[in-house]
Amino acid sequence: MSQEFTRGATLKDVAEKAAVSISTASRLLDDRHASKTTETARRVREAAALLGYRRDYAASSLRRTGTSTIGVLVPRLSDAVMGIFYEEIARECERRDLSALVATTGDDPHRLRLAAQSLLSRKVDGLVLTTARTDDDFIAELRSAGVPHVLALRTDGISPSATTDDELGGYLAIRHLADLGHRRVGIVAGPTYASSATMRLAGARRGMLESGLDIDEELFAGNGFSVEAGEEAAGRLLGLPRPPTALFAFTDHSAIGAMTAAARRGLNTPGDVSIVGYNDIPLARHLPTSLSSVRVSLDLIAQGAVRLLLDAEEGSRVFPPTMIPRQSSARIRPV
Template structure:
């Protein structure tokens, strides 16, 4: 079959006529929103459409249904590896459901977040996915009041539909791993207190410490940002004071923090995986490629992305805050099992 002449617009009616099927049959065969039919008739229609050079105008057909099949995704920044990976998974999950995902960045300022969200809504997106939520964030509340379809991803405000990892379980797994290796002098560097991730990971870490009946100094529980520079500052505070009691292990609530702590440890000639055990969080691709591969808590971003899309396109009566289970990935940075020395046991008892 010859393709249409250059400049000729091939319509669905043309495809139906060339295929010898009805207009509705051709439309169903070429509908990309769901799982493609595997029937011989549908395959024939798709083959004819390809030979004719037919291109479905999904935007026009979506407008006729009062939708654009487009979702807006708002992230703080794409220079953050986790956010970039999260958007990639959201894009895949959206595409599998016949949607297109577009991204905007907002930084950490609530006003910038609001403006970025309005920019996406001005593009007539069918819903918003926010990876920016703060516990004190007004944006999710305003979206609820306006009836805007939305879902929070990775973080939650405890009210809006949310897809995230079980951060409390993740924090528990990280610190339990260090305890099982024989450590009792454990510091925790967690994320900002305005994020659900920071609070939940710290809660899980504290639960593990309480179960082991160990109480490290309060000053060893630091709240920081999620950047490498924040980890370096925390590492300096924990490791840099000569003659003072130091932790033998640290749980860092994301891998960026852990990498900053590695840099601080190197500055003070402390060997990660030997002198200091370290566990991060998120298991970004770089974690396993470091000079001393980083133990980390892996979060199933693909599951979280699929859940976030479904919360918008297939809303149901199930719980709207859905958590996926994280997994601890042990590597060399957490070291080998160690026996607590008499000094360690005495320090732990007096802490």
């Protein structure tokens, strides 16, 4: 981590004494939150007073200079989910007379650090990141440096986050297909570094177990969220000697890729293979065969992320998903 992120050990001492995260201590010691009278705020201020802590604005890359701007980090804006999410963040910021700056990372750890440093150099008031990876320690570096931040759509289980209940979402998708009579369901999975993908997989496995579905490791394929990744993984699954009668794809984009793979094999959706996606992007309902999908409340997640970042709220926010059946999933044909 670059030295520009360093706040010094005293803020960490305050956070430890007050039993809060470093980012929470930083927010509550900001002059803009001087009117906060919660028990947490009182505890943080008392700890700062007892330790003789004085906020060093000159040493901080996040010193308040009236920018009233937050930085938003997303893998790519060409992804409909990320584009919609950023628009919701910008809408919530506008409601608060704030601005939002976005930077893309390509889901690459090196580009993530460069993008974050670029935003922080513009003295944003904090970061909203949809880019948390379980195989990278960048979020831990932000915590250690006391950089105000909130995770969104993904989580590391430590930093404040606003997400959907992805485990429940995966479970709902499988139960929907099981209720339609499908016993052999293929999983078009996502990248293992994304908590959203691992939780959807955990929920899918739970749904399979409870529904008595085949849990065959050959039915699990894929490691990406894109249309191309979905088409490749679905092609492998549909080419099995005993192909699945239904597919659950971890994003709507990969579900669209799965529909393409089915069509290339001369299969009809849902006549030959039912398909369920995830996120319920606007395109899902407008496809020639409308896509069944697990709806994620991107507006609520965006609002929750901004509140966690700017209102010094603690903990995390988890919003429930909803299964939306459409034409792409249907009752299995009798043999």
